[in-house]
Amino acid sequence: MKKLPMLIVGAVLAVGVATPVAVFKTRSGHPAPAPSPSPSAVVPPAVNPYQRAVDAAHQTGLRVWLETDLVKNWLAGPDQFRAAVFTLGRLAVRPGVVGIKIADEMGYHDGLDSVAKVRTFLRDSATALHAAAPGKLILIDLLVPELGCLPDHDPPLRWATICAVQQRGLYPQLALDKVDGYLGSHTVDVVDLSTDLLPDNTYYGWGVDVPTAQRTAWGEVHTRGWDRMVRLQARKALAHPGDYATSNADTEAALRTYVDIPRKEGAAAVDVWTWRQRYQGQIYRLLDPGLKHNVLWDALVSRRQQGARLFTHLSPSSLEEGLQADLAVLGQVFTDVFVAAGTG
Known part of the structure; x- marks a missing residue:
């Protein structure tokens, strides 16, 4: 799941938004999710796989989040960044879209290798998306290596302290105090957090x-x-290649650590990677091939029945049997889905 200086882009001056739209705020100061377009709003017919996937996910009853690697587009320069934001703005008007994920493991081997770059990326992205997709929540995926080093453990542990110093040295842009600043800037609304255990x-x-x-x-x-x-929100990669081979006991132990504990600690949801994706030369899934249930899937069904809000990721270019068939099963576990936006 880990992914292998530019001019500040202004308010994305040409993103195809004809008139300004008010951005309604929650009490915390973050934009509230925009409602689905009113019956009088004109939503163009779906003409590409990404639009069809958004529409189908909404019709299945899922909350839809657009997923893009906006970091890559931002690093490529203003023209590519503007083009990606324009695509996101066009997709965001479709019914059911509540937010946009703009970064995968932001600052971790993605080219955002300094605090200044991270801050500028977040500022540019927030400015652009508030213009192109007003009212939509902005989400980042964040891995914080220092969190795996038992911060503030009582009593302090020598090796944990050494671990924290090493991680701050390797990833200064992801040090705990730097993350404080990113989140305090109110340029993002939702964080999918990996504690990097x-x-x-x-x-x-x-x-x-x-x-x-x-x-x-x-x-x-x-x-x-x-x-x-x-x-x-919490996040964990649980997909596997081929048939699922982990025992019931080990599966339950993993879900207790990565789903149950974060929820008890206040995580609003858990992001589970991934529905189906080619990764390192193999197809990774949560189910077994052919949409067959396994121990992991049944355990996730149980969490959903207990009230867990669960996210996963879907691309129309990587389906097991077809869009409708896949979504019908996906909706048995997941409440929200990241749909690939096709921004390149």
């Missing part, structure tokens, strides 16, 4: 376990007030 054996060597590390990470999040700045 370390292997089980590492924590065992420190005298703790993985669930403790997860609770400690989320405790640090609350201490820093991130949940008061944005809506926080």
Whole structure:
């Protein structure tokens, strides 16, 4: 799931928005989701796979989020950035779209390798999208390596302290205090957060376990007030190649760590990667091939029945049996879906 200086773009002067639209705010100061277009609003017929996927997901009852790598477009220069924002603006008017995901693991091996770049990217993106897609929530995917190092664990652990120093040295743009500033800038509304937990054996060597590390990470999040700045969600890659081979016990342990604990700690939702995607030369899925259920899927169904709000990712270019068939099954577990926006 980990992804392998430019002129400041202004308010995206030409994004195809004919008239200004008011941006309604929540009490926290973040834009509230825009309602679906009114019956009098003219929504063009779907003419490409991305528009059809958005429409079909909405008709299935899912909340739709557009997914794009706006970082890549921003780094490529103003013209490509404007073109991507224009595409997002056109898609965002379709019924059911509540927000736009603009970055995958922002600042982690994606070219945003300094605090200045991250801040400018967020500012430019917020300015552009508030003009092109008023009222839509802006979401980033964020991996914070230092959170896996038992921050503020009581008592302090020597190896955890060394871990934190090393991670700050490797990723200064993702240091905890820098993330404080990004979220405090109110340029994003929702964060899908990875606490970047370390292997089980590492924590065992420190005298703790993985669930403790997860609770400690989320405790640090609350201490820093991130949940008061944005809506926080958890995220975890659970897709697999071929048939699912993990035992029921190990599956439940993973879901307790990556779904149940974050929810108990206040995560508004959990993003589960991914419905179906080619990755490192193989097809990764949550189900087994042919939309067949497995232990993981049944465990996710159980979480949905317990009230979990769950996200996943779908691209119209990577379907198991077809758009309608895939969405019918996807909707058994997921409440929200990131639909690829086709911005390149």
